Amino acid sequence: MNDAGRRAMAEGRALRARVPDALMRLGVRHPGRVLAVWLLVCVAAVPGITRLRVDTSTDSVLDRRHPAWQIYQASQDRFGGDEIIVVALTGERPFDPRVLRKIRQLSDQIEGLEGVRRVDSVATVPVVHVDEAGDLELFAPLERAPEESAALSRHVESRLAHDRIAPRSLVSSDGRTFAINVVLDRGLEARHASLLDALHALVDPAQGILSGVPVFRVAANVRTSEEILLYAPLTGLLIVAFLIAIFRSAWAVVLGTVPGIVGSWLFLAAMGYTGAPLSITTMVLPTIILALGCAYSMHLLAAASSPGSVVGRDADRSRALEKVLEAVTLPVALSGLTTVVGFVSITAVRIDAVRSTGGYGALGVLVVTAAVLTLLPAGLSWRPLPSATPRGFRWTRERLAPSLVAGVKRRHGMTLMLWTAITLLAAGGLTRLEVETDATRWLPPGHPVRDSYESIRSALSGISPVNVVVEAPDSRSVLEPATLRAIDGLAGHLESQPEVGRALSIADPLRQLHGGFEADPSQPLPGSRALAEQYLLLLESLEQLDDLIDGTRSAANVVLRADDNSSARLVRIADQASAWWATNGPSDHTVVTTGIMYEFARAEDEIAYGQLRGLSIALAVISALLFAIFRWPRLALVSLIPNVIPLVLIFGAMGLFGAPLDAGTVLIGTLALGVAVDDTIHIATGYYQRVLAGASADAGLLHTFEVVLPPIVCSTAMIFAAFCVLGLSEFTITRNLGLLTAGIMLLCLLADATLLAALLVRLPERALRTTVPNGSSGSAT
Numbered sequence: 001m002n003d004a005g006r007r008a009m010a011e012g013r014a015l016r017a018r019v020p021d022a023l024m025r026l027g028v029r030h031p032g033r034v035l036a037v038w039l040l041v042c043v044a045a046v047p048g049i050t051r052l053r054v055d056t057s058t059d060s061v062l063d064r065r066h067p068a069w070q071i072y073q074a075s076q077d078r079f080g081g082d083e084i085i086v087v088a089l090t091g092e093r094p095f096d097p098r099v100l101r102k103i104r105q106l107s108d109q110i111e112g113l114e115g116v117r118r119v120d121s122v123a124t125v126p127v128v129h130v131d132e133a134g135d136l137e138l139f140a141p142l143e144r145a146p147e148e149s150a151a152l153s154r155h156v157e158s159r160l161a162h163d164r165i166a167p168r169s170l171v172s173s174d175g176r177t178f179a180i181n182v183v184l185d186r187g188l189e190a191r192h193a194s195l196l197d198a199l200h201a202l203v204d205p206a207q208g209i210l211s212g213v214p215v216f217r218v219a220a221n222v223r224t225s226e227e228i229l230l231y232a233p234l235t236g237l238l239i240v241a242f243l244i245a246i247f248r249s250a251w252a253v254v255l256g257t258v259p260g261i262v263g264s265w266l267f268l269a270a271m272g273y274t275g276a277p278l279s280i281t282t283m284v285l286p287t288i289i290l291a292l293g294c295a296y297s298m299h300l301l302a303a304a305s306s307p308g309s310v311v312g313r314d315a316d317r318s319r320a321l322e323k324v325l326e327a328v329t330l331p332v333a334l335s336g337l338t339t340v341v342g343f344v345s346i347t348a349v350r351i352d353a354v355r356s357t358g359g360y361g362a363l364g365v366l367v368v369t370a371a372v373l374t375l376l377p378a379g380l381s382w383r384p385l386p387s388a389t390p391r392g393f394r395w396t397r398e399r400l401a402p403s404l405v406a407g408v409k410r411r412h413g414m415t416l417m418l419w420t421a422i423t424l425l426a427a428g429g430l431t432r433l434e435v436e437t438d439a440t441r442w443l444p445p446g447h448p449v450r451d452s453y454e455s456i457r458s459a460l461s462g463i464s465p466v467n468v469v470v471e472a473p474d475s476r477s478v479l480e481p482a483t484l485r486a487i488d489g490l491a492g493h494l495e496s497q498p499e500v501g502r503a504l505s506i507a508d509p510l511r512q513l514h515g516g517f518e519a520d521p522s523q524p525l526p527g528s529r530a531l532a533e534q535y536l537l538l539l540e541s542l543e544q545l546d547d548l549i550d551g552t553r554s555a556a557n558v559v560l561r562a563d564d565n566s567s568a569r570l571v572r573i574a575d576q577a578s579a580w581w582a583t584n585g586p587s588d589h590t591v592v593t594t595g596i597m598y599e600f601a602r603a604e605d606e607i608a609y610g611q612l613r614g615l616s617i618a619l620a621v622i623s624a625l626l627f628a629i630f631r632w633p634r635l636a637l638v639s640l641i642p643n644v645i646p647l648v649l650i651f652g653a654m655g656l657f658g659a660p661l662d663a664g665t666v667l668i669g670t671l672a673l674g675v676a677v678d679d680t681i682h683i684a685t686g687y688y689q690r691v692l693a694g695a696s697a698d699a700g701l702l703h704t705f706e707v708v709l710p711p712i713v714c715s716t717a718m719i720f721a722a723f724c725v726l727g728l729s730e731f732t733i734t735r736n737l738g739l740l741t742a743g744i745m746l747l748c749l750l751a752d753a754t755l756l757a758a759l760l761v762r763l764p765e766r767a768l769r770t771t772v773p774n775g776s777s778g779s780a781t
Contacts, residue, residue: 020333027377034378048269055277060353063603081186085212094175097149120181130516164508177459209452260293263368289364291722295715302711335678336369345618349610393710401705412758426652433655437604437662438566461501461561464597468558479532486585501563567601646747
């Protein structure tokens with residue numbers, strides 16, 4: 001053997017990692033022991049599986065680590081819980097007596113339900129009214145109403161004529177729709193499903209509808225639980241069908257699916273042991289881990305069934321199997337490592353449920369990689385695959401690979417220019433990409449929960465409570481005239497915003513009462529703190545006042561009903577409140593926006609922006625890994641480009657078409673980068689090894705494509721199909737994640753087959769062959 005050959009062999013050994021090779025040889029040489037160890041580990045995981053809890057509550061994505069969460073809790077201590085369920089009934093005509101009677105009946109019935117703190121309706125909320133004699137009247141419109149239909153309608157209409165509280169909160173502007181606002185007790189979220197069942201039993205016969213944050217929460221929980229049981233088995237069946245179609249062997253199906261099953265089994269057991277529930281974010285992990293296990297297994301199965309392999313015919317079958325598997329152990333190990341990096345980057349978000357997705361996803365990938373490198377070789381050693389060439393491999397090897405290499409060779413300049421032009425076009429869309437999540441749109445149009453929400457929002461106002469808390473400095477009161485005027489002005493300003501359907505403040509009952517006593521139809525504010533205090537004493541029987549001002553009079557609450565639930569719009573409301581107060585309110589008072597929907601909006605933005613931070617971290621770490629593998633920055637950069645550009649194309653297209661980046665779709669960045677770089681590693685390492693061994697760039701690329709392209713195409717098709725299964729979901733956040741990730745998988749395959757190839761053949765061969773020191777024995781893993 002000449003010096004060049006010996007140097008190429010030494011460099012080939014340097015590129016192969018010792019650990020992956022050692023794991024593979026362990027499985028080949030000691031299959032019985034390896035199988036026994038994995039079986040014992042899986043058996044030991046059984047208690048963890050039995051302890052696993054399923055908690056698909058949307059509350060799991062709330063950002064409880066941020067100080068704003070403590071502000072929200074403090075506001076509930078002061079003003080009570082802000083979660084409501086809105087019951088709406090619509091009549092055939094304004095102030096329909098049939099509807100009014102039903103409102104009275106349902107209000108009485110709902111008040112007795114467990115978990116209900118208060119019921120607000122025209123049957124329970126007193127109207128602040130001063131009669132002609134100057135006497136204060138505090139009773140609900142239906143409280144002393146006549147029974148005769150026409151008189152009943154006139155009475156209620158008259159009582160509400162000058163009321164500042166009821167419009168668009170308890171009654172629509174046209175008088176046809178009436179609401180029962182069911183205010184819930186705090187800390188009883190686990191009982192909301194049973195409460196909704198009881199409400200439906202009362203309301204449905206009256207042809208009423210329900211909406212509210214708890215309604216969406218329960219609907220999301222139910223749908224998520226159903227999808228966990230539906231899509232994981234569907235993914236499994238799809239993968240089984242793929243493996244049977246490709247390898248035509250039941251044994252190949254077993255070997256291809258077992259690593260993913262083991263990976264899912266063990267990470268779920270770890271969740272059970274640590275007490276982490278299977279949540280709305282971690283529910284996608286079993287599908288992902290199963291798909292990744294099959295994708296990694298595909299490379300070993302393809303190598304074990306490659307044409308001309310001596311597996312099953314050589315006297316030393318174990319050594320022959322080791323020889324064919326050595327070519328793929330390092331790329332598979334590195335693929336697993338980069339995917340782990342993608343999952344770990346998700347932990348950049350401080351929300352526990354999202355961190356669990358990253359942490360347990362990374363654990364699942366580590367287990368899958370270890371199983372592929374040990375369990376699968378043990379199975380192949382114990383029972384080889386049939387010698388038939390996998391279906392589609394020959395066509396990919398003999399037709400597709402030569403055509404791609406010939407096309408790249410003839411038109412590599414045009415290929416680079418085309419990709420550059422498309423990328424620049426998509427990059428323009430990045431500037432228009434918005435980060436925005438609207439939980440009310442997680443369910444599709446036509447779904448009864450979403451339709452009810454739209455109907456109530458249209459007739460009355462939104463169902464999403466937002467609280468703007470104004471706090472006076474020490475020893476000061478929010479009832480001072482200047483502060484009270486500012487609170488009233490703030491409420492009016494916010495109600496004029498398109499995102500806000502209704503705004504109520506302590507100024508409303510005070511204006512109504514003072515206007516009545518003064519016989520002033522403009523209903524001015526009281527002119528002194530002392531007078532405002534006296535009015536509140538007259539109104540102390542109104543429980544609803546506790547929502548608007550605290551007992552010490554040091555803080556007031558402007559209660560908003562948001563018409564637009566998108567996270568960007570809710571955050572905009574907070575910005576509007578702060579900006580208005582900074583210009584018009586007393587400078588020594590503070591204004592803070594909070595509320596359950598604001599907390600959801602803030603958490604969704606934290607997920608989105610946290611994932612963008614995580615994507616940056618993943619890019620940096622994966623770049624470092626590629627440099628460690630190839631030890632040449634130019635080659636590392638060439639390997640990274642085909643994985644970054646598809647992300648630019650997807651995100652840019654979303655910006656161009658006005659699709660926002662939300663809490664679900666933002667996950668595609670880190671997940672897709674970790675998964676898609678797998679194909680790049682297989683192509684780049686194969687090309688690198690062949691050029692180091694003396695092949696020309698064209699020959700090295702052709703040989704690499706002939707060996708690597710068949711399993712890459714099949715594994716990409718498998719992952720594509722697995723994520724497309726998620727695209728069947730009714731849950732928008734799951735569907736978008738599935739479809740966009742499937743799309744980016746195809747883009748990455750196309751980029752690897754054309755752009756990566758065009759970049760590789762432009763690398764100077766001489767420089768490539770001098771990147772690894774002669775005879776080096778370093779390892780990449």
